[in-house]
Amino acid sequence: MPQTSDRNRRIVLASRPAGAPSPANFRLEDGALPVPAQGQLLLRTVYLSLDPYMRGRMSDAPSYTPPFPVGEVLGGGTVCRVAASQHPGFQVGDWVTGMTGWQDYALSDGAGLTPLGKLEHPSWALGVLGMPGFTAYVGLLDIGLPKPGDTVVVAGATGAVGAVVGQLAKLEGCTVVGIAGGAEKCRSAVDELGLDACVDHHGEGLRKRLAAACPKGIDIYFENVGGAVFDAVLPLLNVGARVPICGLIAHYNDTALPPGPDRLPWLLSTLLKRRIKLQGFIITDHYASRYRAFAENMGAWVKDGAVKYREDVVVGLENAPEAFIGLLSGKNFGKLVVRVGED
């Protein structure tokens, strides 16, 4: 465990992005290292999670969580070690996970922190064993309701959530077709994650290629992308199909509605004719009821290799903005985390 610095670097939201975020929307600030008062502890950030939902919180449109304030440190999930403690529940060196944001250090009174114990891969608490894995678990199992033999399509098939969805669907006995950006990701989805097929969403003829990969239609589409991928999926949805919606990364940078015609009535008609269920969900709603089952099951699957996990680790807090901008255009390969500090 290294010495703490006497400075705390933080990345603040300099301005709200219009459309895709640019480096100018972020600002690296340097402040004094905070000192814990009685009942507080000082956390040293080791890993910062970068996730698509953060784009939503950079805007001030009404949403399910309040926007990040301009000029304040950006929020985000982290894995930290306790660097100093005036809190009876935590000792220096403890591993914890929490929402301490884009900074080297954070003060905490312990609220919202989860002790991690001794983990072989502490950063996995931000991925397969954390919020993205839990999102996959609830969305696929509780809303998607997979049955053996179903055809499941998952977009972002090598991403933090999608990679777990695909592997869980295989464990449930489904035929699983991934959608990913580029030949390398598609190869990995099949060879490493064990999906039955993977369709590259780059290039022409996505609809036709997806249809060819799903000869029996689609029973579950795990939606985390939107845009052209949703358009390609919709005509293939079977009677009784289920579509959990946990994200719409293709639209997070939208500044206006796309041009017409207005397909909203057509979507409703399609839902009716084919008895389709479309259901949005936000994972924070489900911790109380489902987290314990997830943690037990996923822990076992990861341990015995039934679920594999790939990380894309960027080193250095200062590189977080660029990595986040790349995340929104699919540049990462696996769960994106920033290595902020040493163990």
Place this chain on the structure above:
Amino acid sequence: MPQTSDRNRRIVLASRPAGAPSPANFRLEDGALPVPAQGQLLLRTVYLSLDPYMRGRMSDAPSYTPPFPVGEVLGGGTVCRVAASQHPGFQVGDWVTGMTGWQDYALSDGAGLTPLGKLEHPSWALGVLGMPGFTAYVGLLDIGLPKPGDTVVVAGATGAVGAVVGQLAKLEGCTVVGIAGGAEKCRSAVDELGLDACVDHHGEGLRKRLAAACPKGIDIYFENVGGAVFDAVLPLLNVGARVPICGLIAHYNDTALPPGPDRLPWLLSTLLKRRIKLQGFIITDHYASRYRAFAENMGAWVKDGAVKYREDVVVGLENAPEAFIGLLSGKNFGKLVVRVGED
């Protein structure tokens, strides 16, 4: 029981409508009275049900049921009496319900017929005690999942399905706001059906008036209309709202998608942010699992007056096309049936 005629009048689909149906899409034909062979029975139509789904089957676009063939008698639910029987299971004078279509008489081998026994109101088997009532029951209870205190909005509040939805939602302890066309229907929804409020979808400011009637937002929207009503409802849907979709009468005459912008991505974003469930259903999927419970419960509710029922009876098979055209623009008041023949 009157003598049977020696002629059978039938209304056939003369041509497929483009947009709203017109009288020219229908043709009244006159044929010989069919004679039942061994194992068959002859049915005298007493009541013919007119329902919005029929508009879909007049088109040949792919849907959940095959289209009505041009030149053939139009299909539809009926309540009939047995006029002649060469079938051991049916006797002359028996009341049955089936799908025998827009005609005075029909031959049957007994398949698809349900004996009605002695009913005080045989035509109710086409409404509150039949397919529309069952649609309301499954959609509201199984998909809408009402809880006491929820705000439920139902469009077509005095229609065949909507009137049952609203009353069931009141029985479940919900606050119920109807939407209907015209002051008279709105008054009836409140005074006769017992809804808490009813908003007229004619006139300006539908969104504002609906918002004023739903100060706590909307937890369940029973969708059987689409169009401007859906547009007014969507911004008011609460987190966790459920939207069963059993019909989209506003769109049945559509011949093209409306002009832009394309609101489909915005709809998906709304579902995500507010964790909304949108689910299409077709009632024929649910008979095996849920009809028995419906028949028992609804029979009791109707008998003890907990659920009230209003019919709009048009007399004469020859008047069915005009009545059906009016149904699509909301001219009926209550469940629309055609009195085709005498008891």
